[in-house]
Amino acid sequence: MTLELWLACNATSPGHVTQRLHLIVACLLIASRTAFASPCQFESQGEGRVAAIVDRRSLRLDDGREIRLIGIEPTATTRQALTSQLVGRDVRLRGNDDTPDRYGRQGALVFVGESDISVQATLLDQGDAIASAEITDKDCAAALMASEAAARRQKKGSWADPPAIKNAESPDDILAEIGRFAVVEGKILSVRQAGATTYLNFGRNWTRGFAATISKRTLAAFESAGITPKSLENRRIRVRGWVEGNTGPRIDVRLVGQVELLGANEPTGVRP
Template sequence: MTEYGETSSHPTTHEVWLPRSATSPGHVTQRLRLIVLFLLVAANTAFAAPCQFESQGEGRVAGIVDARSVRLDDGREIRLSGIVPTATTKQALTSLLAGRDVMLRSADDTPDRYGRQSALVFIGESDTSVQAMLLARGDAVVSAEIVDKDCAAALMASEAAARRQKMGSWADPSAIKNAESPDDILAEIGRFAVIEGKVLSVRQAGATTYLNFGRNWTRGFAVTISKRTLAAFENAGMALKSLENRRIRVRGWVEGTTGPRIDVRLLGQVELLGANEPTGVRP
């Protein structure tokens, strides 16, 4: 999966919004699927504590800057936190937010070095973030950058619902890469990818821990975790050595020259998978 910006030339793969006048069986079926999907998202998040980020102001969306940023009528540029765009994100974002009044929520409102304010974006008085809406339709992927447990869980539940329904980008069988196919992962160098596989060994070299998915440590896919990140896993009760012979899902930016690598810096980048869990479905 690739992050697409304003100049992306990749084609849109599906309609973002169905016209109200659509009455064909295909349109009706698609509309029913969307209704069921959002009910599933609501059910998955109903028992979780609400996201407690504070309000960081409000405004009206004056324009869509790119697939992950919008500009408000007061001049502020807002970067949607918690997601990585796909090929359809910008079109979906335009349909959702153009000219709409929005509320911003985040841990703080400090702009990044480009002057953008990162936040979860809510339309009007809605309790569901725009990010969750995009994820539930398969128009975005969770980035794992939001570390607040409740907020992160809500986003992951939305993405999981889309995977179950094979919505949007998840309709592509290659959306989730197989850790046993390092050449396929190498093709994603410089891109954000979601990869599943069985950890064959856990090794430490200096200040770095390696989760190896292949027996050839040089060419096989591996996850790297620095010593500074290790504490987050330990505090969550996840001993890295215990991941040997376990199936996991990992997400992040693919690096490497001979063998593909993902450098894990956040706990949310790694998910344990059940022994009998089908590919692409989260328990």
């Protein structure tokens, strides 16, 4: 709501009754639109026209700026989807920080024209990307995860392939994803701490089984969210992140959003 309209809505001068009623209705309509506005409407970071798709996660505007699409990790079809949707289109950028990364890219959510649905949400809804969990705003993160979940339910894009979600009971399959971003589901059999690291173990063999690791500096964020690592024991979860490890595969959990609690009877790969 603009400042001018806010002042009008809160004006105390009597005016004509009919005019006042019309003004009140207009104020209520605008307030309702604001209340139900799409999430991820962060501060504006400018606009421009897309000149080219640089790679699966970034694009170049006609003024030379390179933009990295935050909130998602690419799949095999991401670049093609970006090319068909964005090249030659006018876009708006939104985000909390426009400081370039070490590669000179500005991280942002991208919106085509006047749409209030981000390109990231569209890619997730089509199964052309995976939610990265890097966005910490709860409403925005939940909306992006919901878009991904819808694509999983409908087996769209990359989710049409059953191995798209890795089974924690098959560590060799996860180990084959070293250096890649992966989504893994399974039951945490034990929680152990070694030094400054907490291990969420999905296998009986601690050295060869899959585990998610949480550093001491990250524990505070989990506790603030009402989650203690020990409470995750015997719970089914979905964890996402970059796969690493020499013997058993590991995913380092740095953000609370990387972990999703699953219902006891929830089918693999589906989140209501």
